[in-house]
Amino acid sequence: MKHYILSVLLLWTSALFANGIKSGAQDVKVTASVSKxxxxxxxxxEISFSVNGNxxxxxxxxxNGFQVVGGPNQSSSYSSINGNTTASMSISYDLVGVKEGEYIIGPALVVVNxxxxxxxxxxxxxxxxxxVPQGNQRNAVPQGDKVAEGNSIDISKRLFLRAVANKTNVYIGEQFSVSYKLYTNIDLVDNALDKxxxxxxxxxQEIKNNSQNVQWEIETYNGEKYHVATLKQIILFPERFGKLTLDPLAMTFVVRQAAPSNDPIEQFFGGSYKDTKYKIKSTxxxxxxKPLPEAGxxxxxxxxxxxxxxxxxxxxSSVKANEALNYTLKITGSGNLKxxxxPELTLPADIEKYDPKVNDDIKETMTGVSGSREYSYLLIPRHEGNYTIEPLKFSYFNPATGRYVSLTSGSFPVKVAKGDPGSNVTAYATGGQQDVKTLAKDIAYIKTGNPGLTKDGEGFYGSALYYMLLCTGPVLxxxxxxxxxxxRENNRDVIKVKGRNANKIAAKHLASAQKQLISGDxxxxxxxVYRGLYGxxxxxxxxxxxxxxxxxxxEQLKLRTVNESIIDQLTDTLDLCEMARYAPISGISEQEVFxxxxxxxxxxxxxA
Known part of the structure; x- marks a missing residue:
């Protein structure tokens, strides 16, 4: 009876908790605010629209009454509390007032869930x-060059978005760029970003455009001329292999088309027009x-x-004991610098090393990420002597040649003189660190206590334990x-072996994640964590x-009768790790994720 009452209470509490989460999830609010x-x-x-959801x-x-000189600019953040992942987003525009007066900017319409x-x-x-010059110069299509109008009935041939990648066949970690371009030869009245x-x-890594105005160009595509504007330029680095899909950019436009009219006056002045909303997506x-090759x-x-x-x-090249040295490694080139x-620096045991300071001089263009990253290590020799800082090894994969390249820095001799008295930061019971090391090679201390001597015939040989250990060999x-x-019998089936060892492989990744957690990376x-779960x-x-x-x-977990709650927790954790690469995570600590x-x-x- 006691167990029955407890089960009912637990189910009732869970239902209330789930209902509370559901009610909270539906409480979506959109707030509009202005900087002035x-x-x-x-x-x-700036006018900003903030939403507590996706x-x-x-x-x-x-x-109306304002020029758009910047935007839409989007920012997002994510948080996870007790496994419930939430998101907040903000879309903003930079505006300029054109005429004096009081204006009311109406509400924005947002779809969430x-x-x-x-x-x-x-x-x-x-x-x-x-x-202020009249007209929205930022978004207006240039009127100087004539562009073929094409078929006025089929808007899709006169207004479309293209995503153009400079490469579609790459290795893990290889950089490539994608441009999202707008093609039009029709009059545009307004536009809005959907997704x-x-x-x-x-x-x-988005390439930032210092200019606030969209630059229009004339381009011929499939035999037709279009006004073309580049809306976004992104540099991407794949993090896993396989066929990965870049989702489309979605926008809504208001296009102006000529409407037939029988009125002779309207025909004389160019006819009438109608404005139509039109939604488009890039393909x-x-x-x-491709995975990086194991060979080589x-x-x-x-x-x-x-x-x-x-x-x-x-x-x-020469210092006193306990004085600081600065060892600097500079990596220059193009690729996944960020x-x-x-690199792991191998040093003699008597030289103490601190975590490096990182300085970046990196720029992003459509040709990729290039520049330099500098690692500055603080080194402190603790004892006098002659030391050598061994060459540092650095290797990388060159996707252009499909081969690995190994580089080696030079070695550096260091002469360390005896330090000033009291300069050693490490305290010892008697003498300095150098004195302790010398004593370890000198006369040993007199041994005190029970020497453990035995009488003749009372030793190990011939005892019962001796014969027992003698028989241990054949048994082993x-x-x-x-x-x-x-x-051999248990490892014939390769698939079952992989399934049994999956936990061990995951444990290795999680052990590495724990090291990164301790180091603060x-x-x-x-x-x-992401690779451990997927592997x-x-x-x-x-x-x-x-x-x-x-x-x-x-689907596979359901076939193995794994509980739905476990599958939901797994999906939330994978989403959380995925989001952590693009935005800061709040509401849950790294230890809780681990x-x-x-x-x-x-x-x-x-x-399972």
Missing amino acids: SVVGTGEAF IESFNPPAL GKQVKSNSVKIKVVKGKA LPDFNGFWS PITINV KPEGFNGAVGNFSIGANLDK LLKA FLAAFGYRKWY KKAFYEN YLSDKLNISAADLNKENIG DKAKTIINDIEDN
Whole structure:
């Protein structure tokens, strides 16, 4: 009876908790705010629309009386509390007042989780300032060059978006660029951003345009001339292999078309027009990502992909004990510079090393990420003597040649003189560190206590323990023979072996993640947790890397009768690790993510 009452209470509490989460999830709010409520003509200000959720569709209000000189600019953040992942997004525009007066900017219409929500209206007062040229020069299509109008009935041939990638066949970690371009030869009245592309499976770096105005060009495409504007330029680095898809950019335009009219006056003045809303998307791009080859991979390879050179420098060749040295390693070139890890510096035991300081001089263009990254190590020799800082080894994969390249820096001799008395920062019971090391090679201390002497005939030889250990050899041999036979039988099926060993492979990745957690490298931590879960699921469920996605994982786990709650926790954790590469995570600590990943693997092991 006691167990029955407890079960009912638990079910009732869970239902209330789930209902509370559902109610909270539906409480979506859109807030409009401005950086200034009173501006002069020609003075720029920002209007921002903040949403506590993922924006599925965004329709901005009419901005009559203002020029749009920047935007839409999007920012996002994510948080996870007790496994419940939430998102908040903000879309902003830079506006300039054109005429004096009081204006009310109406509400924006946002779709979140399939539900339409309106923002509040904001009031702006425009006072006298500097003169502003009339017309929205930023978004207007140039009128100087004549462009063929094409078929006025088929808008899709006169207005479309293209995603153009400079490469579609790359290696993991190899950089490539994507441009999102707008093609039009029809009059545009207004536009709105519906959805920015997602880059799941990629590390992305947007190329920032210093100019606030969109630059229009004339381009011939499929035999037709178009006005073309480049809306976004992104540099991408694949983080896993397989066929990965770049999601489309979606926008809504208001186009102006000629409408037939029988009125002779309207015909004389050019006829009448009608404005029509038209939604367009760029075509998704499939990127074939190849794994880095195992053949020729150097020992200690740390994921550098591109074309690099290195240089090393030591600021001093002679110092006193406990004085500081600065060892600098500079990596120059193009590739995944921002994803490089600090090289491992091998030093004599008597030289203390501190974590390096990282200085970047990196620029992003459509040709890729290039520049230099500098690692500065602080070194402190603790004892006098002559030392050599061994050459540092750095290896990278060059996608242009398809081969690994190993580079070696020079070696540096260091002469360390005896330090000043009291300069040693490490305290010892008697004498300095150098004195202790000398005593270890000198006369040993007199041994005190029981010497452990025995009488003749009372030793180990001939005792019962002696004969017992003598028989242990044949017994161990037979046990080893039986174990070998069992091992061969148990490892015939390769798929079952991979499934059994999946937990061990995941444990290695999680152990690496724990090291990164201790060192404070959050990006590397989330990357190791992400790879650990995906590697474990690939081996456990026997799914190839190319077919490894959340839908296939969920189906396979359901076939193995794994609880739905465990599958949901797994999906949330994978989404959380994916989001951590693009935006900061709040509401859940890295330790909680680590513990949650371990628990999910253990639960799958118990149920699958």
